[in-house]
Amino acid sequence: MTARRPRRNIVIVGGSIAAVTAAQVLRAEGYQGRLTMLSAETHLPYSRVPLSKSVLSGAADITTCALPISTESVDVRLGQPVVGLDDQAHCVHVANGDAINYDGLIVTSGARARRLARPGQSGEYVLRDASDIPALVERLFAARTVVVIGAGFLGMEIATTCTTLGLDVTVIDRDPPLRRLLGTWLSALVVAKAEASGVRFVRADKGVSLLGDGHVSGVAYDDVTLQADLVISAVGDIPNTEWLQRSRLRAAGAIVVDQQCFASPDIVAAGDVAAIRQPDGSITRLPHWNNAVRQARTAALSLLHGRDAPIAEPDHYFWTDAFGMQIKVCGRIPEQHDPIILERDDTQGSYLVQWTGSDGNPSAAATVNRKLPVVKLRRLATDAGVVAT
Ligand SMILES: Cc1cc2nc3c(=O)[nH]c(=O)nc-3n(C[C@H](O)[C@H](O)[C@H](O)COP(=O)(O)OP(=O)(O)OC[C@H]3O[C@@H](n4cnc5c(N)ncnc54)[C@H](O)[C@@H]3O)c2cc1C
Numbered sequence: 034m035t036a037r038r039p040r041r042n043i044v045i046v047g048g049s050i051a052a053v054t055a056a057q058v059l060r061a062e063g064y065q066g067r068l069t070m071l072s073a074e075t076h077l078p079y080s081r082v083p084l085s086k087s088v089l090s091g092a093a094d095i096t097t098c099a100l101p102i103s104t105e106s107v108d109v110r111l112g113q114p115v116v117g118l119d120d121q122a123h124c125v126h127v128a129n130g131d132a133i134n135y136d137g138l139i140v141t142s143g144a145r146a147r148r149l150a151r152p153g154q155s156g157e158y159v160l161r162d163a164s165d166i167p168a169l170v171e172r173l174f175a176a177r178t179v180v181v182i183g184a185g186f187l188g189m190e191i192a193t194t195c196t197t198l199g200l201d202v203t204v205i206d207r208d209p210p211l212r213r214l215l216g217t218w219l220s221a222l223v224v225a226k227a228e229a230s231g232v233r234f235v236r237a238d239k240g241v242s243l244l245g246d247g248h249v250s251g252v253a254y255d256d257v258t259l260q261a262d263l264v265i266s267a268v269g270d271i272p273n274t275e276w277l278q279r280s281r282l283r284a285a286g287a288i289v290v291d292q293q294c295f296a297s298p299d300i301v302a303a304g305d306v307a308a309i310r311q312p313d314g315s316i317t318r319l320p321h322w323n324n325a326v327r328q329a330r331t332a333a334l335s336l337l338h339g340r341d342a343p344i345a346e347p348d349h350y351f352w353t354d355a356f357g358m359q360i361k362v363c364g365r366i367p368e369q370h371d372p373i374i375l376e377r378d379d380t381q382g383s384y385l386v387q388w389t390g391s392d393g394n395p396s397a398a399a400t401v402n403r404k405l406p407v408v409k410l411r412r413l414a415t416d417a418g419v420v421a422t
């Protein structure tokens with residue numbers, strides 16, 4: 034099904050980190066054929082990571098987030114949303130009516146922000162794209178009270194900026210803040226810092242709905258209503274797969290690919306749009322930066338080299354910046370277990386910690402405000418008895 038095939042005309046759908054990485058890898062591997070990148074966005078590729086950090090706070094401009102892409106070696110077409118795929122005819126359809134043929138297709142259409150607004154409601158803010166920034170920043174500077182729905186990484190990063198701007202901030206979630214991602218011990222550290230900065234946390238076991246028949250004026254949960262000048266939702270993402278619905282890929286939720294990122298013999302997918310079927314049958318989607326890079330590399334190599342390409346192992350590495358804490362995590366943190374504290378400096382708020390699994394072997398490691406090469410952090414997450422520094 035996926036033998037090595039000579040490629041002369043590769044099309045990439047998407048214009049972000051997975052798309053850019055795939056293009057770079059193709060050219061670095063000596064691919065000399067036509068290479069077309071179709072992006073729905075009107076910006077040249079940029080990193081989303083600083084959007085909720087330095088860009089939202091005004092410390093950096095979107096121009097500083099540009100990703101390296103050579104428009105000489107890649108035909109980058111901006112503002113070109115792809116609306117359909119005919120995988121039998123090997124062609125994608127663009128919103129402007131163009132049909133573009135390919136002999137290899139790389140799907141990197143990523144994800145968009147999930148929203149809670151009902152039809153007819155406006156004024157729910159989200160942060161996913163550069164185009165979300167201007168209106169959100171304008172509202173941030175005009176508002177006094179803000180509700181952030183979602184206490185995951187994104188919600189906490191947004192809340193951080195809101196507090197630095199002096200806003201009255203409430204963060205609301207059905208789960209305890211960051212608990213599922215960072216476990217009890219580490220999430221408690223972040224929550225303590227957030228509360229010290231004035232953030233109020235609200236638990237809404239039964240979920241949250243938006244108030245207002247027209248413009249959103251706050252949130253409702255249980256029997257409580259909470260008015261706010263600004264409501265920002267950070268409640269997860271939805272993979273952009275609608276354009277595949279009439280193809281034989283028929284993605285539901287995300288495009289399921291194998292470990293070499295193949296969805297079909299001439300189509301690979303990578304990044305937030307993709308979910309990998311693991312050898313044990315489980316399906317993992319890890320919408321983080323490192324996974325997008327790793328999968329895009331595999332996807333490009335698979336198109337060129339077929340089954341000789343390396344597999345994309347899941348990468349459980351991520352980082353976040355919230356309330357003055359720079360946190361880096363490798364591995365999967367067991368939610369209820371406390372870590373072994375390898376180093377701590379309470380005056381600096383700096384920590385190096387390691388979790389072990391039920392078998393007693395290391396399963397995760399994290400740093401807080403402490404520099405450590407990622408390769409060492411990865412080792413700490415998997416090897417017992419490693420000296421960290
Ligand atoms: C605000 C923010 C902060 C983040 N911070 C971190 C962090 O600190 N650490 C971390 O590990 N990860 C972070 N992430 C996650 C990380 O940015 C994503 O995992 C990464 O951007 C995924 O890259 P991608 O290329 O797969 O998809 P995306 O970045 O979602 O890009 C998809 C691209 O495809 C385009 N597209 C979509 N549909 C179509 C179509 N039909 N036709 C053509 N083009 C289309 C989109 O316009 C977009 O350009 C953050 C994400 C956000 C939004």
